[in-house]
Amino acid sequence: MTATHEVFNQAEPLTDRDLLGSDRALQDTLRHLAPALDQAPLQALGRQWGRAAMQEHARLAHLHRPILLTHSPQGRRLDRVDFHPSYHVLMQAAIGAGLHGGAWQDAAPHAHLRRAAGFMMFTQLDPAILCPVSMSYAVMPALAGNPAIARDWAAGLGSRTYDPELKAWPLKAGLTMGMGMTEKQGGSDVRANTTRAEPDGHDAWGQRLRLTGHKWFFSAPMCDAFLVLAQAPAGLSCLFLPRVLPDCQLNGLRIERLKDKLGNHANASSEVEFEQAQAWLVGEEGRGVSQILEMGALTRLDCALGTAGLMRAALSLALNHTRQRQAFGKALIDQPLMKQVLADLALESQAATALALRLAHAVDQSDQPQEAQLARLLTPIAKFWICKRGSAFAQEAMECLGGNGYVEEGGQGLMARIYREMPLNSIWEGAGNIMALDLLRGLRQGAALACLQRELAPALGRHAALDRAMSRLPVMLQEMATPDQARRLAQELALLLQAGLLTQIAPPALWQAFCESRLDGQGGLTFGMLGPRADVDAILALA
Ligand SMILES: Cc1cc2nc3c(=O)[nH]c(=O)nc-3n(C[C@H](O)[C@H](O)[C@H](O)COP(=O)(O)OP(=O)(O)OC[C@H]3O[C@@H](n4cnc5c(N)ncnc54)[C@H](O)[C@@H]3O)c2cc1C
Numbered sequence: 237m238t239a240t241h242e243v244f245n246q247a248e249p250l251t252d253r254d255l256l257g258s259d260r261a262l263q264d265t266l267r268h269l270a271p272a273l274d275q276a277p278l279q280a281l282g283r284q285w286g287r288a289a290m291q292e293h294a295r296l297a298h299l300h301r302p303i304l305l306t307h308s309p310q311g312r313r314l315d316r317v318d319f320h321p322s323y324h325v326l327m328q329a330a331i332g333a334g335l336h337g338g339a340w341q342d343a344a345p346h347a348h349l350r351r352a353a354g355f356m357m358f359t360q361l362d363p364a365i366l367c368p369v370s371m372s373y374a375v376m377p378a379l380a381g382n383p384a385i386a387r388d389w390a391a392g393l394g395s396r397t398y399d400p401e402l403k404a405w406p407l408k409a410g411l412t413m414g415m416g417m418t419e420k421q422g423g424s425d426v427r428a429n430t431t432r433a434e435p436d437g438h439d440a441w442g443q444r445l446r447l448t449g450h451k452w453f454f455s456a457p458m459c460d461a462f463l464v465l466a467q468a469p470a471g472l473s474c475l476f477l478p479r480v481l482p483d484c485q486l487n488g489l490r491i492e493r494l495k496d497k498l499g500n501h502a503n504a505s506s507e508v509e510f511e512q513a514q515a516w517l518v519g520e521e522g523r524g525v526s527q528i529l530e531m532g533a534l535t536r537l538d539c540a541l542g543t544a545g546l547m548r549a550a551l552s553l554a555l556n557h558t559r560q561r562q563a564f565g566k567a568l569i570d571q572p573l574m575k576q577v578l579a580d581l582a583l584e585s586q587a588a589t590a591l592a593l594r595l596a597h598a599v600d601q602s603d604q605p606q607e608a609q610l611a612r613l614l615t616p617i618a619k620f621w622i623c624k625r626g627s628a629f630a631q632e633a634m635e636c637l638g639g640n641g642y643v644e645e646g647g648q649g650l651m652a653r654i655y656r657e658m659p660l661n662s663i664w665e666g667a668g669n670i671m672a673l674d675l676l677r678g679l680r681q682g683a684a685l686a687c688l689q690r691e692l693a694p695a696l697g698r699h700a701a702l703d704r705a706m707s708r709l710p711v712m713l714q715e716m717a718t719p720d721q722a723r724r725l726a727q728e729l730a731l732l733l734q735a736g737l738l739t740q741i742a743p744p745a746l747w748q749a750f751c752e753s754r755l756d757g758q759g760g761l762t763f764g765m766l767g768p769r770a771d772v773d774a775i776l777a778l779a
Contacts (some may be wrong), residue, residue: 253286337393352596360546368456374534381519471522499656552635577764621730672722745774
């Protein structure tokens with residue numbers, strides 16, 4: 237047989253997408269948070285990143301994983317990671333759009349919100365290469381702890397040119413940065429770090445130290461510099477570690493091997509050793525954890541944004557498939573039970589979009605005390621809840637595609653990539669428990685109850701279940717703010733805040749179903765159990 241039988245009832249893949257034009261939830265959220273924001277430049281990026289050619293680059297960057305070259309053929313140390321050309325195309329696209337440090341140099345209002353929307357859309361093309369992009373964005377406030385380095389590096393970190401060459405910073409057209417905290421014996425409890433930092437004099441960048449030790453997870457090792465934690469004489473300190481020293485010599489940073497990861501294949505994550513590596517103090521010696529956590533707070537924002545983006549991508553794939561695939565005499569999307577599943581996923585996706593972007597908006601306005609405090613509280617709430625929901629969401633969206641969802645090939649292969657990526661956003665930058673415990677710390681700072689009540693006030697009176705949940709808030713904060721109940725508290729606050737936002741952003745069909753399923757006990761323990769009152773047709777039309 238040279239020809240196969242007739243092929244029919246197979247869904248055409250989702251290509252040439254308009255990532256913003258097709259995403260009403262994202263448009264509406266941006267319009268609510270920043271009515272004056274011109275969405276046209278984001279529309280253009282969404283169309284560019286949704287193109288089939290860009291999707292092919294993402295596929296290739298994952299297929300051809302990075303390769304570590306420890307030594308040259310002559311036996312000299314190289315410590316270089318080689319990437320497929322498609323990786324570099326994606327990096328240029330993300331950096332060219334200012335998804336890295338660009339927002340810090342953008343004086344226009346809503347710079348961080350605009351960047352956040354771009355980050356969410358790019359995630360739908362490829363989340364993995366965004367790892368160094370996110371770290372280069374997040375590092376700016378922490379780097380300010382050494383004003384001399386911040387002054388020298390700010391322009392390069394904000395440059396829209398991607399320069400992958402290994403050169404000293406003054407010779408580069410653009411710079412990227414990473415972070416190194418996790419060691420073999422501990423990642424969450426970084427106080428257990430054993431890497432030593434010994435004083436080595438002073439120069440134009442301040443106090444210089446020599447590092448000896450290791451990092452067990454060290455992503456994007458081809459970045460130009462890293463913020464790392466190490467034990468200095470006065471205690472755990474935050475240090476700036478460039479890969480190439482100002483005199484153009486390679487620093488003592490040895491890449492031992494690359495991690496063989498479940499997903500996130502386009503991004504290199506490594507194990508490294510420091511051999512008398514030169515580093516400079518950032519912030520106060522002995523106060524390294526709080527210094528580097530200024531960076532961690534923003535990478536946590538990106539975990540929430542990234543997961544919301546991946547949810548939207550998975551939902552789009554599920555809608556695309558179920559609209560085309562017929563089973564039992566109807567398109568799957570018209571089967572009553574499938575409508576339930578898809579509508580429930582759509583609620584979750586829009587709620588994640590709203591909460592993640594609300595956090596980005598708070599970061600934008602953090603010169604106002606209410607917004608700064610809200611950002612402090614929303615960071616662990618959004619990172620915990622959105623990322624926790626991510627894996628269950630991806631599994632359910634995958635199931636909508638049946639067996640085709642589980643294969644790597646073709647357009648559907650994106651679903652497998654999304655599924656493998658989801659747990660990562662939950663683990664790195666502080667796993668679920670760590671986020672829930674961090675929420676407790678945030679609640680102890682300032683008038684947290686008043687801050688949350690102010691945020692929720694515009695939603696008062698919209699839905700009885702929401703009003704009841706709001707009235708329970710003081711008791712909740714009193715009774716559940718203990719380590720053993722911290723996850724529960726984070727979940728309750730996330731749902732309350734999501735419901736409050738949706739009543740202001742989304743049409744009634746959507747927020748009514750959200751309130752009933754998430755706050756009024758009419759939902760289930762898995763997706764697809766909205767109550768009989770839910771207007772699933774209206775929700776699906778919006779999605
Ligand atoms: C692909 C990948 C890339 C990474 N890249 C980097 C990087 O570039 N730089 C970097 O520094 N790190 C990186 N990490 C490391 C990551 O941040 C850590 O793995 C993560 O913070 C968890 O630390 P751990 O692995 O040591 O686990 P542990 O700290 O041992 O935690 C294990 C579990 O215990 C829980 N736990 C910990 N303490 C408590 C407690 N007090 N109460 C209750 N539960 C608790 C945690 O929530 C977690 O679920 C990367 C990880 C991955 C998977």
